[in-house]
Amino acid sequence: MTQNGSKTSGAARIAGSFAVASLIGAFFLWLAARGLPLDDVRAYLAGADYRRLGVASLAFVAIYAVCHGARIWRWNYLVRPLGEVSTSMVNQACTLGFTAIVLFPLRLGEFVRPVVLSRSSRLPASGLLATAVVERVMDGLIITGLLFLALSTYRGEAPVAFARGAGLISLMIFLPAMIMCVIAYTRRHWAEVIVEQTLGRVSSKLAAGVSGLLMGFVEGFKSLVDGQNLGRFLAATALYWGTNALSMWALLTLGFDLEVNLWEMATVMAVLVIGIMVPAGPAMAGNFEFFMSQGLGLFVDLDVSLLAAQVAVFAVLVHALQLLVIVIPGAWVMARSPWLWRRDARRETLTEQGAD
Numbered sequence: 001m002t003q004n005g006s007k008t009s010g011a012a013r014i015a016g017s018f019a020v021a022s023l024i025g026a027f028f029l030w031l032a033a034r035g036l037p038l039d040d041v042r043a044y045l046a047g048a049d050y051r052r053l054g055v056a057s058l059a060f061v062a063i064y065a066v067c068h069g070a071r072i073w074r075w076n077y078l079v080r081p082l083g084e085v086s087t088s089m090v091n092q093a094c095t096l097g098f099t100a101i102v103l104f105p106l107r108l109g110e111f112v113r114p115v116v117l118s119r120s121s122r123l124p125a126s127g128l129l130a131t132a133v134v135e136r137v138m139d140g141l142i143i144t145g146l147l148f149l150a151l152s153t154y155r156g157e158a159p160v161a162f163a164r165g166a167g168l169i170s171l172m173i174f175l176p177a178m179i180m181c182v183i184a185y186t187r188r189h190w191a192e193v194i195v196e197q198t199l200g201r202v203s204s205k206l207a208a209g210v211s212g213l214l215m216g217f218v219e220g221f222k223s224l225v226d227g228q229n230l231g232r233f234l235a236a237t238a239l240y241w242g243t244n245a246l247s248m249w250a251l252l253t254l255g256f257d258l259e260v261n262l263w264e265m266a267t268v269m270a271v272l273v274i275g276i277m278v279p280a281g282p283a284m285a286g287n288f289e290f291f292m293s294q295g296l297g298l299f300v301d302l303d304v305s306l307l308a309a310q311v312a313v314f315a316v317l318v319h320a321l322q323l324l325v326i327v328i329p330g331a332w333v334m335a336r337s338p339w340l341w342r343r344d345a346r347r348e349t350l351t352e353q354g355a356d
Contacts, residue, residue, distance in 0.1 A: 018281075021105030025281030032290035036312055037305035044309045056255030057321055060247050064325050067243035071098065074236030075113070077229045078131035085121045092333050093117040097132075099330025102323060106279040110136070126212075134181060140174035140277065142237065147270035150263070158298045163271050166291075170274045245269045248318055255317075256310050260299050268295035283323060289315045 072094040079090050097113030104112075114128035147167045151160055184191040192211050200207035249265040252258055260268070275291025276284045292315040293302065302308045 018105050021279070021281040024279070025284075025286035028278075028280060028286035028290040030286075032286065032293055032312075032315075037309055040305045040309035041312055044306070044313060048313075053255045053317070056251050056253075057317065059254055060251040060318070060321050061325060063243050063247035063250055064322060067240055067247055068098070068325050068329075070236050070240040070243065074233050074240065075131070075135065077233040077236065078135060079117070079123065079128065081229065082123045082127045082131070083121075085117070085123055089120055090117065092337060093120065095329050095333045099327050099334075102283050102326055105281050107277075133177075137174050137177045137181065139237070139273075140170055141178060142241065143270050143273045144170045144174060146241075146266060147274065150267035150270060153263075154267070154298065156298055160298065162294055163267075163298065166271060166274045170277070241269070251318060251321075252314060256314055258296075258300055258307070258310055258314070260296070264299045267298060268292070271295035271298075283319075285319075288319045292318065 072091050075094045076087055076090050079085060093113050093116040096116055097109060100109030100112035101107060103109065110132060114125055114132050117123060118125035118128050144167050147163065151164060154160060180191065183194070195207050195211050199210055245262065245266040248269065249260070249262045252260055252265065272288070272291045272295050275287050278287050280287045293311055296311050300307050300311055302311060
């Protein structure tokens, strides 16, 4: 294939990804907006206390900035066992990566962190990709566990079938993924046989690719074998998810007349996080609003139009503020260090290190 043909094919794949992502996002947005009392939303916005909402939004941003910082910082504990790399480099790559996750469709931004850091350091790309996967799998299991724990204490009257179903689907995805990662680390041959006997029957090329990826996960598990690194990673994870729930609860408590306590907000967060793990359009538009409303619907009567209007405004405001906290640092890093995401970043970095 010629270079022009390759570029055309690549552009077509990107366009196709955006089209599919946009359809998924539009579907969830339709679900979220279906039956929404728009007149009540407009009336609420017309009579809202914007000074109060401004104070509440500042409190949210302050707490969520800590949340986002913990999310960035904790990747250091997974990356360090792979080799020497500066904390600043890891944090910059992570900041760019999380910005890409919310801007790229279908969660394709998950690949940005490993790619950027592998280009700007001596660390192996496969090992870095493995750490990102391990991190995502652990987050998935933690949030799923939190959801089931929260549902076990639920005393409300709203049906919980949707939330429980979402949790079961999440468990069916992340538990086998973690088991395969552990098998790849402890019993490499078993992992190869499992892949060959399953995916290999469909496509030998796909099986070979997945086997190679699983072997790379061995690198990603190095940090989990080190108890000290694992402990620090879990502490940063607790700070991350704790401040995530706290930020939304502070915004709801200070800015809206909705009675939801902190533990209930943690339940809402679990439903929301499982929902936004679904690959969708840029900025997770649609599924964010839908799963936020589903989570809050456990504790707020959405059949009351005024309450439904407040929930809709709250969901959009949380989404917008989170995007600001995530995207602004990413844009700042990109502006200050554009070489990070160029293909020759590794050569430039190694040249500078040699000179030093």
